[in-house]
Amino acid sequence: MGAFLAALGLIVGGGVASVLTGRRRSWRSRAAVTGIVAGSLCGLVAAVRVLAGAPTPTLHVPWRVPYGSFSLAIDPVSALFLVALFVLAPLASVYGGRYLEEEHGDESLGGVWLFTGLLVAGIALVFTARNAVLFLVAWEVMSIAAYFLVTFEHYRDEVREAGWTYLVATHLGTAFLIALFLLMGRAGGSLDFDEMQLGHASPPVAGLLFVLAVVGFGTKAGLVPFHVWLPEAHPAAPSHVSALMSGVMIKTGIYGLLRVLLLLPSPPAWWGWLLIAMGVASGLGGVLFALAQHDLKRLLAYHSVENIGIITLGLGVGLLGVHAGLPLVALAGFAGALLHVLNHALFKGLLFLGAGAVAHATGTRDLDHLGGLGKRMPWTGATFLVGAAAISGLPPLNGFVSEFLIYTGAFAAATAGRGAVLAAAIAGAAGLALIGGLAVACFTKAFGAVFLGEPRGTSAGRAREVAAALRLPMVALAAACAGIGLAAPWVLAGMSRALAQVARALGLPAPDAQIETLRSALAWVSLGSLALLAAVAAAAVARRLLLRGRTVAAGPTWGCGYAAPSPRMQYTASSFAQPLVDLFRPVLRTETAGTPPSGPFPAPASFASATPDPADRRLYRPVFAGVAALFGRLRWVQQGRIQLYLLYLVATLLILLLWKVR
Amino acid sequence: MFEINTLLVGLLLVNFVLLGASRLGTSVRQVAAQGALLSLLTLAEHAGWSAPWRVWLLALGSGVVKAVVFPYFLRRALREADVRREMEPYVGFTASVLVGVTALAASLWLASRLPLPGPVASPLLVPVSLFTLLVGLFLLVSRRKALTQVVGYLVLENGVFCFGLALPEDAPLSVEVGILLDIFAAVFIMGIMIYHISREFDHIDTDRMSSLRDETT
Amino acid sequence: MIAALLLAPALAGVVALLLRSDRLRRALLVATALTHLGLVAAAWRTGPAGPPAAWLRLDPVGMLVLGVTSVLFAVAAIYAVGYLAHEERTPRPDIEEDTLFANGPEAVFTGCLLFFLATMTLVTVSQNLGVLWVAVEATTLASAPLIFFHRHHRSLEATWKYLLICSVGIAVALLGNFFLAMAASFGPSGSGSLVLHELIAGAPGLHARWLKAAFVLLLVGYGTKMGLAPLHTWLPDAHAEAPSVVSALLSGALLNCAFLGIVRAYQVLGAAGQGRFAGDLLIDMGLFSMALAAVFIVAQPDFKRLLAYSSVEHMGILAVGIGLGGGAVFGALLHLVNHSLAKGMLFLLAGNILAAYRSKSTARVRGVGAVLPVTAALWAAGLLAITGSPPFGPFLSELVIVKGAIDGRHPVVTVLFLLFLAAAFIGMARPMLAMVQGEPRPELPPSGHDRWLTVAPAVVLGLSVLLLGLWIPSWLDGALRAAARVVGGG
C-alpha cells in the first residue's frame, strides 16, 4: 500500500510542480511527466504484486467527513484495472509531454498537467476506494479533471460544446451513483464496501440497485444509449488525453458495475440478458456509427463505444453463466471481459496516439484529406496497423484472445443451455461475429484511408514522421498487443486471482478447473498464432528467394487502361464505407447534401455527408429543448410588478393557512 | 372616550373610508386617524385613565408617531413628489368596498371560530383587527402609488398591533418600544425612498417601476 | 461578551457616520470587523454562555450563524476597502443604459455596513422571539441603503421592492409572534411569554391550532426575508443591483439570519410534538424553492441574478434539510456554512468581473481566464462548489441531506431533490464556464487585472470551502452536532 500511496503522491505532485514551474518551458512538462512515470511504476509494482499472489493491501484511516472513511484496498480485481491504468498512463504522458510542447509550446501548460495528474490519480483512487463517499469524491475529481482536459483548446467553439455535453452527462450519471450508493448504504447498513451486507437484499431492492448502477456507470462507460457524450468529448481532447479517457477512464464505469455486482446478491437471469442486450446494442451501434465517420478520432471514439459493448457482453455472458449454474460460461465471460478491459486500454491507447501523430503531422483528422502516410510515417503506420488489427480481433494479437474467451463463454452456454439462455447465447455469438466483421471493414477503411495509397491533400503530402518521444509509446503499446496475443495462457494465469475473487463473490465453486480449461485452449491459440507467424515468415522468405535476381520494375498503378490516374481518383473513406452505410441507413440516418454531376460536360459537383448521433439528436436534445421552453414560459412569474409580488405573499399565506391549519 | 366598542367601530369605518378614498391626502389623513384610534384603544383596553404608566407611555408614543409623525412624513413626500393626488387603483373604489365587505364577513366568521384563552375586552376586537389586517394587505396589492403602499403597510401594522391588544398579557415594554421604533424607521426610510423615486421617475407609480424582471418577452 | 459583540459594530457605525476621512473610515470598518471576529472566536472558545432564560444568549445554533456571519463580514470588509478604493467619485455612465449615476455617500455606506453587522449579531443572540423580530426588521432597514449605494433607478426599484416586500413579510411574522403568544397563554401555566426557553419548556401546553397558524405566519414572514419561493421575489433584484460586496453579505449572512427565525419557530413546534407538521411544510416550501430557482437559473442572462437565484435554491435546500429532520439537520447546518462561504466568494468574484467588463451579461462576458486568471480559476472552482461537486464542502452537506431523505424513506423528496440539483447545475455551469473560457469579445474589451485586495478575500473563502470538503475540523463538527441537537436532529 505504501507503494500505491507513493504513486498517488508522485502523480499529483508532478502536476503541482508543473503548475509551480509555470511558463518555464524546460521544466513544466518534464516535471509532470517524470511524476506520472515514476508514480505509475510504483503503482504498477503494487498492483502486480497483488496479482502475483501477495495479500490484499488495505488502508483504513478515519476521515472526518460525514459517513466518510479513507479506506483503500487493492484486491485482485482492483489490481487488474490498475495495471491497465499504470501501463497506459506513463506512455500517454511521455507522448503528451512532447506533443504539448510542440503543439501548444507558447501556452501555459501548468493547468493541463495538473488536471492530467488529477485524472490519473482520481482513476487510481476510484479503482481502490472502499468507501462510498471516498469513491464519489475520487469519481468527481476524475470526471472534472477530464472536463478541463477536454476543454483544453477552449477557444474553439466545438470543443466547448463537446466539453459541455460531457459535463452534463457525467454529472447526471453521478446523480444516479449518489442515489445508488446511499441506497446501498441503507440496505447494507454501511457506506464502507467491506461492511455492506447486501447478500440478503430483497429482489426488488437488488434490481433497483442494479438498474441504478447500469445507468450511472453505463453513462461513464459510454453504453448505448448513454454514450452521446463520448464521440463528442474524446475527439475534442488532446490525443494523449483521449487515449487515457478512452483507454482507462471509461473503464471506471465497467469497474464500478463489476464492483457493485460483486456486492449484490446472486444475479437473476434478466440482469444477464439486459447486459447482453446493451452490450450487443453498444457494439453494433458503436461500430456502425464508426463506419459512417470522416473524423479519425471520432471514428476511434465510436469504437470505444463498440468495445465497451463487447466488455459488457462478456459481463452479461458471465452473469448468465452464474445464473444458469454453468461455471465455465461464467468464467469465460468474466475472463474475456476483464482481459478485454486491459486489451482495449492497450490498442485504443495506441490508436489514439497514432491518430494524434497523424493530426500533428498533417494538421487534419479528416479521412478524406489524408492518405499515403504509410511511406511518410512508417513507424506510425506500422504501429497503427498493429492496433487496427488488434481492435478488429485478429490473431495473433490480443484483441482476438479476449474475444475468443467471450465467444467460448457464449458457445459453452449454447452447447449446455436451453431456452432463454440459448437465445441469449445465439444473440451474443451472432452479435460478436457481426461486430467483428464490421470492425474489420471499419479499420481497413481507417488504415487504408490514412496510410495507404496517395495523399488526398497537400498537408498529408508534406507530412513527416513524428519525434521519437511520440513514436516510443506507440511501439511499446504495439509490442504489448502482440505480446498478450502470443503469451495468452500466461496472461490468463496472471488473471486467475482476480477471476477467483469474482467467482467467490458470485458464489461459484473455486474456478481452478475452468481456468485450466481456458488456459489450455489459449495455449493452443497462441500455438496457432506462432504457427501463423511461422507460415507468414516462410511465405515471405520464399517470395524473397523467388524474386532474387529477377526484374522488379516500378510503374504506375494499373488503371485498367487509364493512363493518368491522380490521387483525387482514389476511393475515399466515405465511398469505401458507402455500401455498408447504405445498408444500415435505417439505423444511421446519414444526412447527405450535394449536387451530382450532370450533362455531357458536368459542372463542378459536390457531395457531403454527416451522421449525427440519433440518441443525441432525437432523444436528449428535444427533451432539453422542451424543458428550456417550458421554463421560458414560467419566467412570467417574475415580471416586475411589486403588487403582484405582494399578491404571491398574500396568496401563499392564505393557501398555507387554509390548507395546512385545521 | 374609552368605550372600546365605539373605538373599534371607528376603526372599522376608517377602514372602509380607506378602501373608498380616491385621493392620497384622504388616505393619509385616515391612516393618521387610525393611529390615534389605536392609541386610545390601547388605553381603553387597559382600563382607561387608570392604566399603568407604561401603557400610557406606549399609547402616547404610538399615538404621536402614527397620528402626527407619519402623516407629516407622508405629506412632505407628497409635496416634494408633487404628483397628481388621485389613486388610480387597479381595483375600482366600489369594487374595493365590496371586497372590504367580504373581508369583514370573513374576519367575523374566522374570529367566531378562533378559540381564545380568556375573556377579551370586546368581542369586536379580534374581528376588527383581522379586518384591518386584510384591508392593509388588500391596499398593498390593489393600489398603484408608492405612497398608498406605505399607507397599506401602516394599516397592516395597525391590524397586527390591534390583534396584539387581544393578547391576555402584553409584550414586555422593551419589545413594544423596539417594534414601534422599527416601524418608525421603516416608514422614515420609505419616505426617503418615495422622495428619491419621485426624483428619478418624476412619478411614484410603482407599476412603472418594473424594469427588473426575468420575463423573456 | 454579548454586549461587546453588539456594541462594537453599533458604535463604530455611529462613528463612521461622523468621520470625515475615507481612509480612517475604511480602517475603522476593517478594524471593527476583525474585532468582531476576534470576539466571536473567543465566544466559540468559551462555548454557549448565559442563563437559559436570558433574552440575549448564545446558543449553539446562534453561535453557528454568528460565526459564519462574522467570518464573511470580515472578509467582505477587506474586500470593501479594495472595492471602495477603486470606485469613482464622480457621476459615471450607467452600464446598461446611457444615463449618468453617482454613488451614495461613503459614510452612509460604511455606517450602514456596520449597523447591518450589529443587527445581524442581535438576530443571532436573541432568545426572545420579540427581540428576534425587532432585530430581523432592523437588518432590513440597515441594509436598504446599502442596496441603494449605486444611485440609479434600477437600484432604487430594487431597494423599494426589498424594503416593502420584506417589511410586509416581517409584519406577518409579527402577527405570527402574537399567535405564538396566544398559543402560549393557554393552559394552567399559560404566560404569554415569547422567551424561547420558556416556550420550549411549556411546549406541551401550547394550543395546537394557534401554534400551527403561528408557524405558518412565521414561515411566510421570515421566509419572505429568507427568500423561499414564491416569497423570494425581491431577492434577485436586490442581489443584482446592490454592490457585489453587499450582495455577498445579503446572500451569505442575511438569509441565514432570517432562516434562524424559522429555525426558532421550528424548535418550538418540535418541542410541542408538531415537528412533522412543520417539517412537511418546510420540505414543501424548500422543494418549491429549488424548483422555481431552477426555472430562473436555466438560461439566465445576468450572472448576478444567476447567483441570486442559486441562493433561493440553496435556501430551499436548507429548508428541506431541516424539514427532513434526523441526520439531515446536520447536513442542513453544514450546508448553511458551505453555502455562505461559497456564495460569498462567488459574489465577490462577480464584483471583480463586473468591474473589469462593466457588464453583467453572461452572453457577452468571455475569456475571463485570459484577463483575470485568479478570479477565473476561483470562479470555476466556486461553480463546482456551489453546485455540490466534490471535493468541495457543499457536496458533503448535500450528500448528508440526501442520505437523510433516503434513510427517512422519502423517495419522492430524494428524486426531486437530485433532479433540481442537476437542473441547477446544468443551468449554472453553462454560462459560468463559458464566461471563463474562450477569448474576450472585441465589442466588450475588458480592462484591469487581479488586485490582491479584491482577490485575496475570495481566495480565503475558496480555500475554506475546499477544506470543508476534505476535512471537517473537530471543533466545527462538534459545534454542528450541538446545533443539530438543539434543532432536534440527530
Place this chain on the structure above:
Amino acid sequence: MDAAPVLRYLLAFALAPLLGGVITKTKAFFAGRTGAPLLQGYFDLAKLLRKGTVYSTTTSWVFRAGPVVTVGAVAVALALVPMGGTPAPLAFPGDFLLLAYLFALARFFTIAAALDTGSAFEGMGASREAQFSALAEPGLVLCFLALTRSAGDLSLSVSLGALSFAAWRSHAAVLALVAAALFIVFLAENARIPVDDPTTHLELTMIHEVMVLDHGGPDLALVEAASWLKLWVLGALVVGVAVPVRTGIPALDGGVFLAAMLLLGVAVGVVESAMARLRLLRVPQLLVASGVLAALATALISG
C-alpha cells in the same frame, strides 16, 4: 500425434489447385467447350513463380505483405479443419474461432493491399469485399454454433468427427440447414457465383478479382494459392457436414472425402453454369439468409 493428419494436410495442400480445375472443367463441359486442362492451376502457378514482378510506385510494404500474410493465414486455417473424420493437426476447444478470424486476417490484408494501390477499381472491390464478408461472418459463426451444439463439444474436429449418417437420420433437418448455410458461406467467401464472378472481365462488376489486379509474378502466385486453399478449407467443412462417412477405416474415409471434395467442385461448376451473378444489392439478403438458416438450425437442436 500420429502422422495421418499431417499427411492429409500436405495432401490437401497439394490437391487444392485441382479443385479449381474441376470447377472450370465442369463449367466448360456445360458450356460445350473443351476448356482448360484439369491441372491448369498447377501450370499457372509454375508460370507465375518463374516471373519477375512490377510494383506500383504508389504502393508501400503493405502491398507486398498482403499476399504473404494471406497465404500464411489460410495455410494455418487449413491445419484446423478435419478431413474425412480424422481430427485436424490443430484441434482444440474453440479452434473454429481461430479459423474464422484467420480468414478475417487474410481479408484484412487483401483489402489493405488493394487500397494500397490507390486505384479506384481496387478500392471498389475492397469495399464490396469488406461489406459482404462482414455480413457472411455471422453465418459462418452460427454454423459453427450449430455444429458445436449438435456435438456438445467446442472443437471442430470433435464435432465434425461426431457426425455420421446416423446423425443425419436422427436430425436431418438441422444438418441440412447447416449444410445449406455453410454452402452459401462457402460460395460467398470464395467469390463464386452467385456472389461474385471470378471469370468476369468487367472490373466494375468484380469483387475479389479486381482487388488483386495489381499483383504479379510470385505475389500473384501466392494470392492464387491462397484462394485455392481457402476454397479447399471451406469445402472441407461443407463436405464434413454433408457427407459424414465414418467407416472407421482411415484410407476409405479419406478416399470418400476426396471424392466428395471433387463432387463439391462439380456442384460448384453446376451452380455457376446454372445461375447468374446476383445484383450486388441482393447479395446481402443471401448472406443474411445463411445466418438465419444457421441460427434456426441451432435453435432446432434439442440440447
